[in-house]
Amino acid sequence: MSTFVLLLATGLGLGALYFLVASGLSLIYGLMGVLNFAHGAFLAAGAYAAWWAAAGGLPGAGGDGWGFVLATAFGVAVGAVIGASVELLLIRPLYRRHIEQVLVTVGLGLVGVALLRGIWGADPLPFPRPEVAAGVTTIGGAAIPNDRFVLLVAAIAVLLGLLALLRFTRIGLIIRAGVENRSMVEALGIDVRRTFTLVFALGGAVAALGGVLGSVYLGSVSPGQGTSLLIFAFIVVVIGGLGSLTGSAVAAVVVGLVQQLANYYTASGVGDLSVVLLLALVLLVRPGGLSGRAAA
């Protein structure tokens, strides 16, 4: 029983991590039709920025307490700035040429990861582990490391924050309308492109947060970790339905749980494979993903 609870918690934590990566991807795709292959590089850049700040690069930041919060905030800010500048400088000039935009993000992903590897080396660096995440909580006889809860709380906060943004603000209204029918929004005289930059900045920020928390979870940061997470995030986005935030959240939990439980109860690797199988199954039964929107 205690093993099961531990697996459940770990699966949920993993799902939370997937959601943090997938939510940005999903928003960007839903509004702009761009599948962002540079998302993994955003994530790694955010993690490295936080690591750099915590290691003494930023005065006041550190590996624990408020210092770590500051380091995380710095990483998130770096992610947002990178996301916004990528949109402004590289995506916007290729307006409406989706394949080219995807290609640019592919190139950018390669360049970003190579740059991080060039600066900090290919080997994983030890990542600070704040007091809050280091402890364990006992639930149902299982000692569960707190970093799972940190991930869960962050993911739920991001989900609620993004939903509130979409539901209650003017900019959220434009984003929702843009996802539905972009040409119509433009015809009404609203400059959708400004929201593109915002969505990219948001996606970059959330990815960076995922990168920081993922590094806490793994205990280390390496240039390639974003790329390996990215593939599962893609799977989550497609299962959840491209462009749907709640769909992504549900899919992230399902994928995280399936992966953890199958990996433990059968053989290592079976969980990863069953996630892939799940994707094929969902696409065969509901080509639009769980939320049912057609994925074109």
Added chain:
Amino acid sequence: MSDRASAPAAATRLVEQVRERATAGEAPRRRAGWRSAVAPVAVLVVLAALPYASVPLPGVLPGLVNSPGSMQLLALCLVFGGVALSYDLLFGRTGLLSFGHALFVAAGSYTAALALARPGVGLAAAVGAAVVVGVLLPLLVGAVALRVTGIAFAMVTLAFAQAGSILVLRNPGGLTGGEEGLPLNREGLPNLLVGVVNAPYRYWLALAYLALCWAVVAWLVRSRVGHIWAAARENPERVAVLGLSVYRAQLLAVLVGGLLGTLGGVAHLLVVGGATPSLTTSELTLGLLVMVVLGGAGSRWGAVLGGVLYTYLDNRLLELAGSHAVAGLPAVLRVPLSEPTFVLGALFVAVVFFAPGGLVGLLRRRIR
């Protein structure tokens, strides 16, 4: 009945219309028929004669052109030229953005390596096994993935390739060797393909593979199904309305591209001397995408040029990175230059921005 019979003609008209519109204002195609084969055959003859060239190309190749080191590098370049052609059959010709091509290449490499590891199995049997896998695997992946289009297609193929990558790394039953990969068992190979001295024969093998890919792609894009590919790339709905099955045509593209990719895996195994798990990663597929776009998508010259150039730079830049000239540079220049991926990625982004037709498109514009 007559409607069905005229449907291919209508698809041809659609392609013709599309081509006319796409090339409006440009000079009409200069060559046709057998004359279009002159340039490829000439290049083939020159490449086939390279192992007899005992001349040094300082800075370009390590040692003489026909030294084993240079032959090995050139053979690798040619193999990836062929694999890039097989990928372009999907991406450039059919408009299918696949992120799973690595699966087929790795399947060829690992199937042949596993077959050759058994005592008494020769090269022919190993290639036969690879062909069987190279037919069945693309059919399976294509049949599932083609139920969706666009980005979702890319995701499904990526997922399949990821499954393959996980499988190889997990090393089920000690079969795939995990991160170590599989060494090539040379007992079943003909003597001509074994040993450092015989590097030219492996080079010719790679060249033969590239020529095969070229011939198959050249033949198919001019055939009926080639026209359906081209038309469906522009407007799948219209092709479907004409009574032609886009699904079947695209499945054939996945099958042929996958089979050629699988054979590329076999050629890679013989040239490199082992199956490595790096063949299974999504980085390989992204590399293929970079090659094709760099050279020029939808063009045979482009794909081959991109594949050869990318592989060459990827290998030579690594040596450049370790050289004294780079070590003496300030950090701002040294760090990016020490990463071949950075240079290639930046070049790729520049091509997407400033030369949408790739290097071949750039050259064609210069000639006109």
